[in-house]
Amino acid sequence: MNASNLSRRRFLRNSGIVGGGLVIGLNLTGCSRAPLPVPPLADGLTPNAFLQITADNRFIFYCPRDEMGQGVTTGLATLIGEELDVHPADFEVRFGGVHPDYANPDFRMQMTGGSTSVKAHFLPLRQAGADTRALLLAAAAADLGVPVASLRTEAGHVLNGDDRHPYGRFVGTAASLDMPADTPLKSRDAFRYIGHNFPRVDGVLKATGTAQFGIDVDLPDMLHAVVRRSPVPGARLRSVDQAPALAMPGVTHVLAISTGVAVVAGSHWQAKQAAGKLAPVWEDVPLAGIDSATIQEDYARAMEGTDGVVALDEGDVELGFAAADKVVDARYWTPYLAHAPMEPMNAVIRIADGRAELWSGTQSVQAAQGLVARTADIDPALVTVHNTYLGGGFGRRGTLSHVTEVTEIALAVNKPVHLLWSREDDLRNGVYRPASLMHLRAGVDAGGNLVAWDAHRVGSNIGPDSLRAVAPGVLPGVGERFIHGMADLSDRITSDWFADPTSTEGLADDYDAAHRRVTQTTVNHGIPVTFWRSVGHSHTAFAKESMMDELALAAGQDPVAFRLKHTRTNKRLHNVIRIASEKLREMQPESGRFLGFAAHHAFDTDVAEIAEVSVTGNRIRVHKVTCVVDCGLAINPDVVRAQMEGGIVFGLTAALHGNLEIEGGAIRESNFHDYPLLRMDEAPDIEVIIVDSGEAPTGVGEPGVPPIAPAVANAVFRATGQRLRSLPLRLSA
Amino acid sequence: MIEFTLNGKTVSTNDSPDTPLLWVVRDTFKLKGSKFGCGAGLCGACTMHVDGAATKTCVLPVGAVAGKAVLTIEGLGTPDNLHPLQAAWHELSVPQCGYCQSGQIMAAAALLATNPHPDAQAVEAAMAGNICRCGCYTRIKRAILEVAGSNLAYDATRTQPATEASA
Incomplete structure (x- = not known):
C-alpha cells in the first residue's frame, strides 16, 4: 500500500463515510444555548437539562435516552440519583425532547443504541447529580446559617x-447561586444505589397498562391512516384505483405518498378495511427478479472471487497455514432477519400554524425531528418531538420512514393523524439484519496452537443503508441529493476499499493467533438492512464459535480448554471463560441432555454461555442456559440479568426459528405463524453470573445475544454428531 | 347498537359489529392498556377477559360480546390498587419494554382464576399464546408461580373489576 492510499484511508475513516455512523455526528457538539425543552418550573429548581426539583420535593428526571425495555430509565436514574442522593424510584421519569444536552456522548447526537447508554452517561450524569447536590448543600448552608461541612444528605433530604x-425547602436559594462544577464523585464503597438491586422504575406503569407507547397517543379530531406499500422494497406506485377504498365507511382520504398509498379514515379499523380493497400497481424494479436461492448462489460465487476488501491482516496467514498440522475449512450461513418488536411502527402528528408536534417511540428523537422538518419544509426548531416508551426497539426504531409517512399524510389532510403499521407491514416493509455467508479456515500446529485464522464474509453492509435512513433526519439542512451521493459513495467505499466495520466485527478478534486475516466481499441485492440487536456479532459469533469447537475437536482438545489457551492476551474474556468452565465442570446433565459452549466479546463486554440441549427426532430443545458476563460495574445487577435473559431468548429465536425468505424480491413471511418467535414453552431456564468488577460499565443490551446460537449448535453436535452450519438450526432426518 | 359491560360498567357502541373488540376498547372507549401486536390472534398482546375467559380481542368482533362482561388490564388493577399479579410483576421486574405485559397479565389472571395453584407445566400451557419479544418468560413464569404458591393466590383469583372489588 502506498502513502496516498494510507492518507486516503485515514481521511475516509475519520470522515466516517466508511461505517456510515460518524459522519452524522458533525452537527451536535458541546453545550448549546438553545432553551431547554422542559416546562418551566416557577417554584423550583432546574439546574440542568436532566433535573427539576420542586418546592414540594418532587424530583423529575428527564431521561436523555430512549426506554425500549433495556432498563435505561432505571440505569440512568440510578447514576444521577446516586450522586444527588435521591432513590432512583423516587424520580418522576420523563423523556427529554430534542436538545444538544441530551446527545449521546458516544455519538454526539441523540441516538439510543449500540449498548452505549450507561457506559456513555456513567460520568456525565453522575457529575450532573453531584454538582446539583453540592448546589443544594450550599443553599441549605446559607438558609440554615451553618457551614456546609456540618450537613449531610440522604434520600432527597439535607440532614x-x-x-x-x-x-x-432550599430550591429558591439554590436557584440564585452559581452552579458548582467538577464536584468530586463518590467512591464505589459509598454507593447506595449503584450496584444494588431494586425493582425497575417503570415496572408499575408497565404492569398496569398505564405506560404510554406511541400507539396509545390519541388527539382530539385525529384521523387514522394505514399505508399500502410495495411488497418489493424500493418499487414506487405506478397507479391505483382509489374508488373501492373511498366507498368504504369512514374513509376521508386516499392519497399517494412517497412509499405507497395512504388510506385515511375516522378509525384505524375503517382505514385498514378500506386499504384492503385497493389493488395498487407497482413499478418494476430489478430486485423483483431475486429469490433466496439467487442470493445464496450469488454469495457462493462471490466467495470464490478475489475482489473482497481486507478488514484485518496480521502476520502472514499463508505462512501460518504452512505451519499447521490440522486445518479446518467450513462455511456458515445466517439469513435475513426482522426485528419484529411487539409494537408495530407508528407515529402521531399534528401540524398547524407552521409548527409540528410529533409523538412516537423512537431510538432518535433528533432524527424524527429532522425528518418532519424536511418533509414539511419547516425549521427543525418548530418541530416538537414527544418520545414515548418504545414497545421494543432492537435497532428497528432508528429507521423512521413511518415518521416521514405520517408527515406527508398530515400535510395533505390538515388534521392530526395517527399512522399504524400492521404486523404484515412490519415484516414485509421493514429493514433487516443482513444475510451472511462466512467462510472460515483455521489451522492448529502439532502443539495444539492456533496458528492461522482466515475468515471471509459475503453480504451487504449496514453502514451505507443506515446513512440513507438516518442522515436525512439528523442533517435536516443538507440536500437529499447530497445525502444520496454520500450514501452511494459509502456503498462504493465499503464495497471496493474498506470493510464496513459492522460486516465483519467479531469474526477474528477474540482469540490469539499469530496470523489472521479477515476479508469482506460485498454483494448487495437491494434488501434494505440495518442494525439488529448485536449487529455484526449476531452472525460472526455463530461462525467463529462454531469453528472454535470444530478446530478443538479436530486437534483432539477440549473446546473450552482450547479457548482458555487462546485468550492469554485477552484477560477479561479469559476470566469469563474460566468461570464458565468451572460451572461446566460441576454440571451433570441428565441422560439425553448435552452441553454446548460459546463465548464472545462485543460492545466492550465479555459473555460466555453454556446451553443444555436435548434432541428428540428433529426437534432441538434448549432446557437451560448458564451465562457468565463481565460488563464492568453492574449499575443494577438485576437489570443486567434481565438483559442477558432477554438477549439469550432473542438469540434463541434466531437460532431455532428466525428466517426470512425472499421471493420475487419480496419478503415471504407475514406474521407470527410463519415468522415464529420463541414462546414460554420453548424458553429455557437461565442462570446469570455477573463478574464482580469495579471497572467502568460496558454494554449489556446486546452482548447476551451472540454466544447462544453457537452454544446450541455445539451442543447439537455433541447430541447428534451433526455439525449444523446454517441458521436457523435444522436437523436432517 | 351493541351493549356489554366493560370493567363493570355497562357501555354501548355504534361501531360496526365486525369491528374487533380491541379497537372498540382502545379507540371508542379510550382504554389504551390492551395492545395491538399482530391482528391475527397469534401474539396475545390484546388479551382481555370475556365472561372470565382469556380472549384474543384483535380477532373478536365486538358483536360477539353483546351482553357479556369484558375485563381489561385497567379493570384488573391500578397503580394504587395493584392486583397480586401486577405487584409480583413489579417486584420481580418482569417487564422490559412492557408492551406485551397487559396481555400476559390478563392471561395469567384467567389461569389463576380457574387454577389457583398451577404447576410450571400448566403455566407454560396457559401462557403459550402470549409472545414476549424481550424474552421475559422466566420472570413471567416465576411471578405467576410465586403468586400461586403464596397466600395471595386466593386474592389473585379475583377477576372482577378492581373498582368493584375494593368498593
Whole structure:
C-alpha cells in the first residue's frame, strides 16, 4: 500500500463515510444555548437539562435516552440519583425532547443504541447529580446559617444534626447561586444505589397498562391512516384505483405518498378495511427478479472471487497455514432477519400554524425531528418531538420512514393523524439484519496452537443503508441529493476499499493467533438492512464459535480448554471463560441432555454461555442456559440479568426459528405463524453470573445475544454428531 | 347498537359489529392498556377477559360480546390498587419494554382464576399464546408461580373489576 492510499484511508475513516455512523455526528457538539425543552418550573429548581426539583420535593428526571425495555430509565436514574442522593424510584421519569444536552456522548447526537447508554452517561450524569447536590448543600448552608461541612444528605433530604429538611425547602436559594462544577464523585464503597438491586422504575406503569407507547397517543379530531406499500422494497406506485377504498365507511382520504398509498379514515379499523380493497400497481424494479436461492448462489460465487476488501491482516496467514498440522475449512450461513418488536411502527402528528408536534417511540428523537422538518419544509426548531416508551426497539426504531409517512399524510389532510403499521407491514416493509455467508479456515500446529485464522464474509453492509435512513433526519439542512451521493459513495467505499466495520466485527478478534486475516466481499441485492440487536456479532459469533469447537475437536482438545489457551492476551474474556468452565465442570446433565459452549466479546463486554440441549427426532430443545458476563460495574445487577435473559431468548429465536425468505424480491413471511418467535414453552431456564468488577460499565443490551446460537449448535453436535452450519438450526432426518 | 359491560360498567357502541373488540376498547372507549401486536390472534398482546375467559380481542368482533362482561388490564388493577399479579410483576421486574405485559397479565389472571395453584407445566400451557419479544418468560413464569404458591393466590383469583372489588 502506498502513502496516498494510507492518507486516503485515514481521511475516509475519520470522515466516517466508511461505517456510515460518524459522519452524522458533525452537527451536535458541546453545550448549546438553545432553551431547554422542559416546562418551566416557577417554584423550583432546574439546574440542568436532566433535573427539576420542586418546592414540594418532587424530583423529575428527564431521561436523555430512549426506554425500549433495556432498563435505561432505571440505569440512568440510578447514576444521577446516586450522586444527588435521591432513590432512583423516587424520580418522576420523563423523556427529554430534542436538545444538544441530551446527545449521546458516544455519538454526539441523540441516538439510543449500540449498548452505549450507561457506559456513555456513567460520568456525565453522575457529575450532573453531584454538582446539583453540592448546589443544594450550599443553599441549605446559607438558609440554615451553618457551614456546609456540618450537613449531610440522604434520600432527597439535607440532614443537619437530627433535623431532616427536604431538598425542596432550599430550591429558591439554590436557584440564585452559581452552579458548582467538577464536584468530586463518590467512591464505589459509598454507593447506595449503584450496584444494588431494586425493582425497575417503570415496572408499575408497565404492569398496569398505564405506560404510554406511541400507539396509545390519541388527539382530539385525529384521523387514522394505514399505508399500502410495495411488497418489493424500493418499487414506487405506478397507479391505483382509489374508488373501492373511498366507498368504504369512514374513509376521508386516499392519497399517494412517497412509499405507497395512504388510506385515511375516522378509525384505524375503517382505514385498514378500506386499504384492503385497493389493488395498487407497482413499478418494476430489478430486485423483483431475486429469490433466496439467487442470493445464496450469488454469495457462493462471490466467495470464490478475489475482489473482497481486507478488514484485518496480521502476520502472514499463508505462512501460518504452512505451519499447521490440522486445518479446518467450513462455511456458515445466517439469513435475513426482522426485528419484529411487539409494537408495530407508528407515529402521531399534528401540524398547524407552521409548527409540528410529533409523538412516537423512537431510538432518535433528533432524527424524527429532522425528518418532519424536511418533509414539511419547516425549521427543525418548530418541530416538537414527544418520545414515548418504545414497545421494543432492537435497532428497528432508528429507521423512521413511518415518521416521514405520517408527515406527508398530515400535510395533505390538515388534521392530526395517527399512522399504524400492521404486523404484515412490519415484516414485509421493514429493514433487516443482513444475510451472511462466512467462510472460515483455521489451522492448529502439532502443539495444539492456533496458528492461522482466515475468515471471509459475503453480504451487504449496514453502514451505507443506515446513512440513507438516518442522515436525512439528523442533517435536516443538507440536500437529499447530497445525502444520496454520500450514501452511494459509502456503498462504493465499503464495497471496493474498506470493510464496513459492522460486516465483519467479531469474526477474528477474540482469540490469539499469530496470523489472521479477515476479508469482506460485498454483494448487495437491494434488501434494505440495518442494525439488529448485536449487529455484526449476531452472525460472526455463530461462525467463529462454531469453528472454535470444530478446530478443538479436530486437534483432539477440549473446546473450552482450547479457548482458555487462546485468550492469554485477552484477560477479561479469559476470566469469563474460566468461570464458565468451572460451572461446566460441576454440571451433570441428565441422560439425553448435552452441553454446548460459546463465548464472545462485543460492545466492550465479555459473555460466555453454556446451553443444555436435548434432541428428540428433529426437534432441538434448549432446557437451560448458564451465562457468565463481565460488563464492568453492574449499575443494577438485576437489570443486567434481565438483559442477558432477554438477549439469550432473542438469540434463541434466531437460532431455532428466525428466517426470512425472499421471493420475487419480496419478503415471504407475514406474521407470527410463519415468522415464529420463541414462546414460554420453548424458553429455557437461565442462570446469570455477573463478574464482580469495579471497572467502568460496558454494554449489556446486546452482548447476551451472540454466544447462544453457537452454544446450541455445539451442543447439537455433541447430541447428534451433526455439525449444523446454517441458521436457523435444522436437523436432517 | 351493541351493549356489554366493560370493567363493570355497562357501555354501548355504534361501531360496526365486525369491528374487533380491541379497537372498540382502545379507540371508542379510550382504554389504551390492551395492545395491538399482530391482528391475527397469534401474539396475545390484546388479551382481555370475556365472561372470565382469556380472549384474543384483535380477532373478536365486538358483536360477539353483546351482553357479556369484558375485563381489561385497567379493570384488573391500578397503580394504587395493584392486583397480586401486577405487584409480583413489579417486584420481580418482569417487564422490559412492557408492551406485551397487559396481555400476559390478563392471561395469567384467567389461569389463576380457574387454577389457583398451577404447576410450571400448566403455566407454560396457559401462557403459550402470549409472545414476549424481550424474552421475559422466566420472570413471567416465576411471578405467576410465586403468586400461586403464596397466600395471595386466593386474592389473585379475583377477576372482577378492581373498582368493584375494593368498593
